[in-house]
Amino acid sequence: MNALFELYPGLRQSLPYVALADLPTPIEPLARLGAAIGAPNLYVKRDDLSASLYGGNKVRKLEFLLGRALRDGRKCVMTFGAAGSNHALATALYARQAGLRSISMLVPQPNARSVGRNLLLSHAAEAELHHHGGMVQVVLPSVYHYLRHGLRDGVLPMIIPPGGTTPLGMAGFVAAAFELKRQVDAGAMPAPDRLYAASGTMGTVIGLLLGLVAAGLDTRVVAVRVTQPQFTSMRKARRFFAATNRLLHRADPSFPLLPFPEDRLEMRHEFYGEAYGQYTEAGMRAVRMARETEDLKLEGTYTGKTFAAILVDAAAGRLRDRTALFWNTYNSRDFSRDITHLDYHALPRSVHRYFEESVQPLDR
Ligand SMILES: Cc1ncc(COP(=O)(O)O)c(C=O)c1O
Numbered sequence: 472m473n474a475l476f477e478l479y480p481g482l483r484q485s486l487p488y489v490a491l492a493d494l495p496t497p498i499e500p501l502a503r504l505g506a507a508i509g510a511p512n513l514y515v516k517r518d519d520l521s522a523s524l525y526g527g528n529k530v531r532k533l534e535f536l537l538g539r540a541l542r543d544g545r546k547c548v549m550t551f552g553a554a555g556s557n558h559a560l561a562t563a564l565y566a567r568q569a570g571l572r573s574i575s576m577l578v579p580q581p582n583a584r585s586v587g588r589n590l591l592l593s594h595a596a597e598a599e600l601h602h603h604g605g606m607v608q609v610v611l612p613s614v615y616h617y618l619r620h621g622l623r624d625g626v627l628p629m630i631i632p633p634g635g636t637t638p639l640g641m642a643g644f645v646a647a648a649f650e651l652k653r654q655v656d657a658g659a660m661p662a663p664d665r666l667y668a669a670s671g672t673m674g675t676v677i678g679l680l681l682g683l684v685a686a687g688l689d690t691r692v693v694a695v696r697v698t699q700p701q702f703t704s705m706r707k708a709r710r711f712f713a714a715t716n717r718l719l720h721r722a723d724p725s726f727p728l729l730p731f732p733e734d735r736l737e738m739r740h741e742f743y744g745e746a747y748g749q750y751t752e753a754g755m756r757a758v759r760m761a762r763e764t765e766d767l768k769l770e771g772t773y774t775g776k777t778f779a780a781i782l783v784d785a786a787a788g789r790l791r792d793r794t795a796l797f798w799n800t801y802n803s804r805d806f807s808r809d810i811t812h813l814d815y816h817a818l819p820r821s822v823h824r825y826f827e828e829s830v831q832p833l834d835r
Contacts, residue, residue, distance in 0.1 A: 492531060512795065513795050662689065678715065
């Protein structure tokens with residue numbers, strides 16, 4: 472049972488919600504890896520196993536977002552992301568499971584094998600895929616498809632912003648922090664001093680930060696920026712924190728209004744590299760090390776860069792006497808069998824390049 476809803480029954484009554492995830496996700500010690508890098512109290516939160524259909528961080532947001540789509544009587548959702556967006560894929564899969572159609576408005580990104588895989592699975596999930604030249608070029612086609620579906624269905628699609636990051640989506644990660652608190656209380660791990668998570672649109676880290684403060688955990692959130700600077704900033708953090716807090720307080724006034732905890736959010740920009748989706752040497756070293764020592768499957772866009780921050784902090788002695796938690800946000804369910812029979816020629820021409828051009832050199 473969702474710990475947040477149990478403590479604040481008003482939230483359960485007033486927030487839209489549809490159960491999609493297998494929660495709580497396990498917490499595991501990374502003893503071997505921790506010992507090797509100088510972080511003897513290192514743990515992982517296995518959100519990679521958050522659901523049997525498709526794991527990772529997005530399903531926690533979608534429980535609330537698709538809950539709203541259903542409550543509002545929508546027939547279709549429209550979302551946005553890079554070509555290989557895990558969020559767009561998760562939205563397509565869970566929308567279909569909830570009986571909704573989905574449209575993914577995609578923009579270019581550096582090529583990687585995961586991009587083609589995600590596109591194929593999105594297609595298998597019957598998502599309507601559109602790929603345009605950039606964030607400006609995607610605006611008009613989005614309006615067109617939004618209205619087209621609205622006219623056809625008699626009800627407009629629900630817009631889900633990139634990453635599913637809205638106050639309602641972030642409620643999923645407030646709930647995740649309460650889940651963690653309950654696991655800490657049950658002895659799964661000591662209360663973490665530092666929680667490391669990738670920051671793409673900031674929804675994961677800000678939902679967690681609000682939830683940790685509300686749940687009474689003193690953890691510092693280390694947000695490793697993996698997208699362009701405009702998506703991860705202190706100004707955004709304050710705004711998202713306050714908006715999500717207001718939403719929960721309005722839904723259940725016993726959920727407190729909290730000041731933004733300035734000293735509890737550490738933003739790390741140095742692992743980003745050259746571009747979103749562009750792998751870095753440090754990130755790929757972290758991917759290899761995690762796989763070789765713990766069979767932990769990370770990737771180059773989000774979780775490798777995040778784990779690189781842990782390696783650097785451990786090497787600097789910052790994790791010697793602290794308990795650190797790595798929040799694994801990347802799906803680890805193998806879906807290769809669902810896509811092997813698919814031919815990319817069935818996808819829109821604009822995405823064929825991800826199958827025909829070579830992937831970036833560090834993707835091996
Ligand atoms: C694997 C993975 N980790 C982390 C993130 C970042 O989450 P957020 O957008 O909530 O910051 C994403 C978002 O797409 C993701 O796919």
